[in-house]
Amino acid sequence: SMRKFELVSGDMELLRKRVAYFKSIDGQTSDYEKLVQFNQTTSINQYLTHWMYPYKGKFHPQMIRALLNFIKVNEGDLVLDPFMGSGTTILESQILGLNSVGIDVSPVCVLVSKVKTESVAVLDKIKEIKDEILKQNETNLTNFENPENKGIRASVEGIKDEKVRNFFLVAELISHSDESRRGRDFHKSFSNNVEKMLKSVEDFDKAIKEVGLKPGKVRIEKGDSRDIKLKDNSIDGIITSPPYSIALDYVKNDAHALEALGFDTKIIREEFIGVRGTNSNRIVLYNQDIMKSIDEMFRVLKPGKFCVIIIGDASYLGERIKTVDFTLQYAKKLGFKLIKNIDKIIYGLYNVMQKENILIFQK
Known part of the structure; x- marks a missing residue:
């Protein structure tokens, strides 16, 4: 299991920089233990910019860090997450000095992942215009759906630098979520989110300097x-x-954000895996899409390298869908060798599923 620890390197400095489940190595504080101190939330696993944007089913950064070590990727290597989601794999790869490519069909996921990984590069520019953006926010109405409430969006869209513009746009999307899901005042939420996000980006900048991080290159695409x-x-x-x-x-789940970005959810629904089709046809289409995705993972992965697929069995129309067995059988048929199958409890999705499997394959 992931709970069994074994030090496989005698390089204490490398271990100190890479480990996920040790507070110290040879009497020296690990980088991970230092990083979790840079946290603007009450959750230990949401350090640096990991917390930005509420996303169901997001990875635990500590687990991803451990898996990156398990699959033996080194500084400068290229990591892929073709179902990027909120960008945990990409951000944790960046922190470890690994280059990465993140792909997702959701424009919300693409935007959020870019902000988590790119904002630190434009920190000074964000700070330069923050006060002006917040000042303009004071004149906006609470209800973002009101046609008169165009102040924040107009201000944000007027920002020339795309990375800076994206930062404030995500703050706006989180505020829409706060308003629609929690009934919070949009105006106050926007100001609070900008301040909290800025502190997290400042934390990232401090971590780079104080911990000695050498961030990897990041490429994020809608795909x-x-x-x-x-x-x-x-x-x-x-x-x-x-x-x-x-x-x-x-x-x-992300309808409020997609609509705020100007997307028609009925149209975009057809692009998402597992959402197309109805009744039993929906499962057929889902399995076909999963097979095509595994085909592509196998194609782009170098021989001898590792592919980790984290997946679980869900229920649909009262029937358990055996996605884990299906994935195992198809991956083996394709040429992947199963190295390890680890059971993992899911937190936060109890109404959907209770556990998932970490499938580690080698090409």
């Missing part, structure tokens, strides 16, 4: 896991989790 625009045998490691959209409607 299709069934048709990955990468060359054959070009990836050093994959960690991903296909969507549980048979049981969890990601489009509905």
Whole structure:
């Protein structure tokens, strides 16, 4: 299991920088233990910019860090997550000095992941215009759906630097979520989110300097896991989790954000894996899409390298869908060798599923 620890390197300095489940190595505080202190939330696993944007089923950063070590990717290697979601794999790879490519069909996920990983590069620019944006926010109405309430969006869209603009746009989307789900005042929420996000980006900047991080290069794109625009045998490691959209409607979950960005949820629904189709046909389409995605993962992964697929069995129309067995059998048939199958309890999705499996394959 992931709870069995074994030190496989005698390089104490490397271990101190890479470990996920040790507070110290040879009497020296681990980088992970230092990083979790840079946290603007009450949750220990939401350090740096990991917390930004509420996303169901997001990875635990500590687990991803451990898996990156398990699959033996090194500084400068290229990691892929073709179902990027809120960007945990990409951000944790960046922190470890690994280069990464993140792909997702959701424009919300693409935007959020970019902000988590790119904002630190434009920190000074964000700070320069923050006060002006918040001042303009004071004149806005609470209800963002009111046609008169165009002040924040107009102010944000007027920002020329895309990375800076994205930062404030995500603050706006989180505020829409706060208003629609929790009944919070949009105006106050926006100001609070900007301040909290800024502190987290400042934390990231401090961590780079004080911990000595050498962030890896990040490439994030809106794309299709069934048709990955990468060359054959070009990836050093994959960690991903296909969507549980048979049981969890990601489009509905992010409807407020998609609509705020100007997307028609009825149209975009057809692009999402597991959401297309009805009744039994929906399961058939989901399985077909998963097979195509695994095909692409196998194609782009270098021989001898590892692919981690985190997936669980969900229920649909009162019937358990055996996605884990299906994935295992198809991956083996394709040529993947199963190295390890780890059971993992899911927290926060009890109404959808109770556990999932960490499947570690080697090409």
